[in-house]
Amino acid sequence: METITDRWHRVWGQVQEATAAASRPEGSVRLVAVSKMHPAEAVVEAFRAGARDFGENYVQELASKQVQVAQMLGADAEQIRWHFIGHLQTNKLRKLKDVTLIHSVDRWSLVKAMAKRPDAKALLQVNIGAEESKGGFTPDEVVDAVGTILREHPSLVLGGLMTIPPPCDDREVQRRYLEDMTRLLKECHRVHGDAVGTMTELSMGMSADFEQAIAAGATLVRIGTAIFGSRR
Secondary structure: OOOHHHHHHHHHHHHHHHHHHOOOOOOOOEEEEEOOOOOHHHHHHHHHHOOOEEEEOOHHHHHHHHHHHHHHHHHHHHHOEEEEOOOOOHHHHHHOOOOOEEEEEOOHHHHHHHOOOOOOEEEEEEOOOOOOOOOOEOHHHHHHHHHHHHHHOOOOEEEEEEEOOOOOOOHHHHHHHHHHHHHHHHHHHHHHHHHHOOOOEEEOOOOOOHHHHHHHOOOEEEEOHHHHOOOO
């Protein structure tokens, strides 16, 4: 039976192959292992296989898992980069500790709350398919939103953009969504110049489409099921 270690090595190999196929430099794509709803033991196994970036969706689960993993790994746990990738309520932001990157800044109230804790680095969530069921800034809002943040909330460190494209069986349509994200990030740099020098990340691509996302320019792919298996 395939273990988490087996799956991690297989997926990491696929990420490396997709990176090379897109003629991108080795190491230009990071694999975020999405460990939500899996036990701390699963995180430890993935860590020992080579994973260093882990994504969680729920504040309380992340906090609990950080403690458990630290107890299991000791000082080695300091090598882990925790990512928060789920919907974040503003009143829970203060409970979020030792997080490398918050991927899901999807509204102005969260922008304002995060600006009060400049230790947090943020990705703006983009609703690339303009879906009513999803939060995030629309593609038409992103460039202006970045400008507003630079002017009114300069303490907030913008790390780039994140999206979850609409489910789609048409690979060509999916590719266009992903490439639109790359164009949006480039437009932010064109309009705002050196002021957005920290915006280097594109978080997009999951188990079903990460190879396409890498071809389109993703720097962070978020993969859960293909590494950890079905959630309990």
